[in-house]
Amino acid sequence: MFKKKRVRYLFILLALTAVSVIGLGWYDVKKGDSFTLTNIPILERVKVYLKRIVFIIPELQSTVDEQRNELTRLKNLARVEKKYVNELWKILSSSNHEKINSYFISKKILKSNLDTYMIKLFSLPFPGYNESISKPAAYLEQTNEQIFLGTGTGEFFTFNKDITAKFMVDQISSVKQNEIELKRIESNIKDIVHDEEFYSFGGLSIKDLLILDNKIFVSYTKEQSENCYNTSILTARLNLTFLNFNNFFSYKECYMRDDFDTRANGGRMVVYKDNKILLTIGVGTWTKKTKKAQDKNSLFGKIISIDLKTKDHELISIGHRNPQGLYYSKEDDLIISTEHGPRGGDEININLEPDTNKIENYGWPISSYGEHYDKVYWKEAPLKKSHKKFGFEEPIRDFTPSIAISEIIKIPKLFNEKFINDFFVAAMGRHIWMGQLSIHHIRFSKNFDKIEFEEIIPINYRIRDMIFLNEQNIIALVLEDIPAIGFLKLIN
Numbered sequence: 001m002f003k004k005k006r007v008r009y010l011f012i013l014l015a016l017t018a019v020s021v022i023g024l025g026w027y028d029v030k031k032g033d034s035f036t037l038t039n040i041p042i043l044e045r046v047k048v049y050l051k052r053i054v055f056i057i058p059e060l061q062s063t064v065d066e067q068r069n070e071l072t073r074l075k076n077l078a079r080v081e082k083k084y085v086n087e088l089w090k091i092l093s094s095s096n097h098e099k100i101n102s103y104f105i106s107k108k109i110l111k112s113n114l115d116t117y118m119i120k121l122f123s124l125p126f127p128g129y130n131e132s133i134s135k136p137a138a139y140l141e142q143t144n145e146q147i148f149l150g151t152g153t154g155e156f157f158t159f160n161k162d163i164t165a166k167f168m169v170d171q172i173s174s175v176k177q178n179e180i181e182l183k184r185i186e187s188n189i190k191d192i193v194h195d196e197e198f199y200s201f202g203g204l205s206i207k208d209l210l211i212l213d214n215k216i217f218v219s220y221t222k223e224q225s226e227n228c229y230n231t232s233i234l235t236a237r238l239n240l241t242f243l244n245f246n247n248f249f250s251y252k253e254c255y256m257r258d259d260f261d262t263r264a265n266g267g268r269m270v271v272y273k274d275n276k277i278l279l280t281i282g283v284g285t286w287t288k289k290t291k292k293a294q295d296k297n298s299l300f301g302k303i304i305s306i307d308l309k310t311k312d313h314e315l316i317s318i319g320h321r322n323p324q325g326l327y328y329s330k331e332d333d334l335i336i337s338t339e340h341g342p343r344g345g346d347e348i349n350i351n352l353e354p355d356t357n358k359i360e361n362y363g364w365p366i367s368s369y370g371e372h373y374d375k376v377y378w379k380e381a382p383l384k385k386s387h388k389k390f391g392f393e394e395p396i397r398d399f400t401p402s403i404a405i406s407e408i409i410k411i412p413k414l415f416n417e418k419f420i421n422d423f424f425v426a427a428m429g430r431h432i433w434m435g436q437l438s439i440h441h442i443r444f445s446k447n448f449d450k451i452e453f454e455e456i457i458p459i460n461y462r463i464r465d466m467i468f469l470n471e472q473n474i475i476a477l478v479l480e481d482i483p484a485i486g487f488l489k490l491i492n
Contacts, residue, residue: 101484104491110455115416116492117457121484122180126151128483129462134203134262137480140467141209141216146240147469147476149182149485150218152205154198156185158240164472164487180485187243192234195223207231207267208465210277212308214238217248219267219279228254230299231265231281233306249306249313251299255284264340268326268407273333276305279313280337282322283364288378293319293364301364303337305356316354319362319392323349325408325425334448338408338425342383344400345370348408348425349393350448363392369400396444397451403436404429407466411441414473416490421446422453424475426463437461439488459486 105117129137135152142148142161149157159180190199198204198221207219215235222232232250236243254260266280283293283301293301296315303316303323316335325338335351345368351360365381367390372383387394399405406426413419421444429436437460443453461479468475475488 105457105459110457115490117488118491119459119486119488121461121479121482121486124149124483124485125182126153126155126483129464129480134201135205136207136464137483138478138485139206139209139465140476140478140485141211142467142469143211143238144471147467148185148209148211148216149478150206150209153200154187154189154193154206154220156187156243157182158185159183161469161472164469164474164476183240185240185243187236187245189218189234189243189245192245192247193220193222203262204229205262207265208269210269210271211238212271212277216243217269217277218245219269221262221265221267222250224250224252224254227257229257229260229262229265230254230284231267231279233269233279249279249311251313253299255300259285259287261286264322266320266323268324270326270328272305272328273330275308277308278316278326278328278335279304279306280320280323280326280339282320282324288365288372288381291365291380293321294361294366296359303335303351314356315359316356317349317351317360317362319364319366321364321368324406327408327410327423329410332448336408336423336448338405340405341368341370341398341400341402343371343373344402345383346399346402346405347395348397348405348442349395351393352448361392362395363387363390366390367392369395369398370402396448397442399435401434402429403427403434403438403440404462406464409466409468409475411468411475412470414470415468415475419443421448424457424466426466426477428462428464428480430462432458432460437463439463439466459488461486 102118102120105119124138126137129135138149138151140147140149145161146158147161159182163180195204204221207221210217214237216238218234219231220234221229224230224232230251230253233248234245235248236245261284264282264286265284266282268280270278272278281299281302281304283290292298296318301320302318303320304313305316306313320337321339321341323337323339327336333354335354337349339347339349341347347362349362366384367387368383369385370383372378372381384390404427406428408423408425411419411422411424423442423444425440425442427436427438427440432438435456437458439457439459441455441457442451444450445452459477459479461484462481464478464480466475466477473489477486477488479486
């Protein structure tokens with residue numbers, strides 16, 4: 001087929017050449033010159049013409065071949081480099097990871113002037129988040145004895161909880177107490193997830209970890225059909241040596257890769273009531289025309305419950321943009337979620353009565369206190385500056401400018417006897433002065449109808465995930481731009 005096209009193009013060019021030669025000859029006749037094929041001026045002009053037009057094809061083909069060969073060489077080089085990077089991670093993960101920094105967050109820089117915190121950071125053996133990698137560094141989960149860490153690229157590690165209490169005793173401790181030994185857990189995830197982007201640069205990644213009933217659940221970006229993606233869940237029996245994953249939950253709906261934005265697909269999981277878990281699913285795309293967050297027949301832009309036994313799912317709330325923080329209170333039977341707005345409009349939302357008979361609607365893309373990045377109005381996504389006026393639930397707190405909001409966890413009185421109904425909200429972003437790169441300490445009223453106290457605890461790094469270690473009375477954080485795992489403790 002390609003050869004036939006080349007012959008056809010050659011005939012066309014020759015015909016154009018003949019017409020051009022006749023045209024040039026006619027021009028010479030009009031000037032009074034003779035028109036013969038031996039006329040040297042014409043031949044010279046024809047030769048130049050042929051060189052420029054006809055014989056450019058082989059030159060272009062040669063250039064294309066060179067570029068194709070160079071592209072192949074670069075792809076092969078990338079595969080080799082990726083292999084070496086993966087091997088390097090394995091080597092590094094088998095060694096201890098030393099404390100790289102420790103500092104105090106004193107009363108002087110906190111609004112309440114009541115508390116002083118100490119934080120210690122330990123290096124992690126894989127690349128941190130940046131614009132070129134565009135992948136979460138890691139997520140945390142725990143059992144009674146172990147802390148589990150799952151990287152965005154599907155690597156799994158564990159270390160013993162007890163060590164955290166030892167190295168948080170004071171600023172100066174033994175070498176052993178200032179090291180973490182990460183133990184790698186092998187898995188079969190590469191037998192399930194085949195997309196190379198998942199294991200290298202790009203946004204396809206793990207989205208969260210959850211441990212329940214001696215099982216580990218992993219939400220991730222799944223290629224549901226060819227080049228079409230959504231947020232799904234794998235599960236495996238908990239094992240410190242090998243995790244044998246199987247598919248737990250997925251659905252047919254997906255976005256083609258060109259329209260799918262990996263930063264907008266949620267994935268946070270928590271334990272829910274009635275033998276169920278909750279899963280957040282973002283809108284999956286920044287395309288303004290999408291109305292899927294308001295469409296009850298779509299799972300994009302929703303918080304759903306999933307039955308652990310039957311794997312049936314139900315809508316809990318709709319109208320979400322990209323919820324990446326999630327908390328369920330069994331005692332109060334309420335859900336708190338945090339979600340990314342566009343330019344501004346990050347939200348903390350509270351569902352006071354989660355019930356499938358009344359599916360709460362949080363407004364996206366009709367209502368938001370943020371703005372589109374391109375500042376262009378779209379009737380499908382008008383971003384009204386009220387939720388309540390248009391029949392939606394108002395956020396209990398919105399952040400404009402955005403703080404790049406992520407996880408939310410409850411902090412008990414054990415951590416601080418002054419805490420009543422206190423939560424820590426993590427912020428990523430880039431600017432400490434905008435409330436990003438910080439923990440937002442928020443105290444809700446008893447009925448969760450207002451915020452009674454708020455202050456910012458500056459961490460100076462991008463906080464992807466947090467867990468509270470109850471036995472050690474410490475907060476563990478993934479600081480993904482270093483990358484490092486941090487441990488935060490109240491010291492006064």
